[in-house]
Amino acid sequence: MNKNPLPIGTPAPDFTLHDSPDQTLSLADFKGQPVVIIFYPADFSPDCGDQLSIFNEVLPYFQHHRSQVLGISVDNVWSHLAFAHDRNLHFPLLSDFHPKGAAAGLYNAYNEETGTTERAIYVIDANGLVAWGFIASSPVNPGANGALEVLEALSRGTPEPIQ
C-alpha cells in the first residue's frame, strides 16, 4: 500500500519519546530550528551503509543548516543505546516503543502489518511546519539528498544569512 506523507505546511504533530532510559525528548523542544526526522525499521539492520550511517556521515552539513536530526524506530532504549554506540551515531535515537508506533502513526509512518516504522523522512521547518515528507514505497533505503536539498532551500529562504 502506498502511503502518503503529511502534506507540506501541516503543523508537525508533537511527540515525547525516550532517548535514554530516564530522559525524553519532544519535537517541541526544537522549535526555532529545522528538524530532520528519520523513521527507520529497526536497529541493527544488516547493512553497514544503512540510511542512519549515511545521515551520520552527512551530519555536519545538516548541522550547518542549524537542523536537529532525530532517528525513530519502535526499538526500546537499550537497543537504541547499543545501536548508537555500535554505529557511532551522533544524533539521538528515539524509542517509539510504548504505545507502540504511536508517534510514527502521527506521521503515517507506522506499518501495522510488520509492527515496525516505515522508511520515512520528514523535514520540519523552524516554525514547526512540515516542509517535506517522504515515505518509501519499496524496501529501498532513501538517501540523504532529499532532506539536504530541502534544508538548503529553507536556508535560502530565511531572512538571516546562515553563517
Added chain:
Amino acid sequence: MSSVLAVPIDEARDHLQGATDAPITLVEYGDYECPFCGQAFPLVKELQRELATQMRFIYRQLPLTQLHPHAGRAAYAAEAAGLQGKFWQMHDLLYDNQGSLYDASLVMYGDVIGLNLQQFVKDMESPEVAERVTADFLGGIRSGVNGTPCFFVNGRRYDGPYTYSGLRQALTDASGVQV
C-alpha cells in the same frame, strides 16, 4: 527523491577502467573498510572480465568515517597513489587487505606498488587529496547514495541485490540505453 548520478563522468578526473566509449557505465561509490564493498570487489572484477569492451567502470570515494575509522585514510591513500598514476594498484591492495588499513600498512602498500613514498605521504596529508575525497562524497550524497557500496548503471542508482546475477542483469538491461 533523486537517485540519478548527479556528477557526470569526467574522463580527465575520474578513475576509469575499460573503454571510454563503452555503452555501459558502472559507477561505484565505495568505502575500503566496508565488508559489503569488499564482497562486491570480486563481483566487479568478474563483470569486467565478462563484459570486457562493453563496460567501463568508475570508482569514487564514499568513506563512512564515523562507522569505519580507517576508511578515510584508505581513501586518501588511493587518491594519493592516483597522483602517481597508480590508483588501481592501490585500490586493489586496499580491498585485498581490508583488515590492515593502518597508516603503516598504507605506506607499505605504497612501497609494494613502487610509489615515491615521500611524495605519497605528503600527498596523503594534502588539502587537495582531502578535497577530492570530500567532493566524491558530496557528489555521491547528491546522487542519492543510500549505503555502501552504491552502484549506478548508466547513471541510475542500482537498487537490486549485490549479487553477480543481479548486477549482470542490470548491466544487460542497460546496454541498450544511453544516459
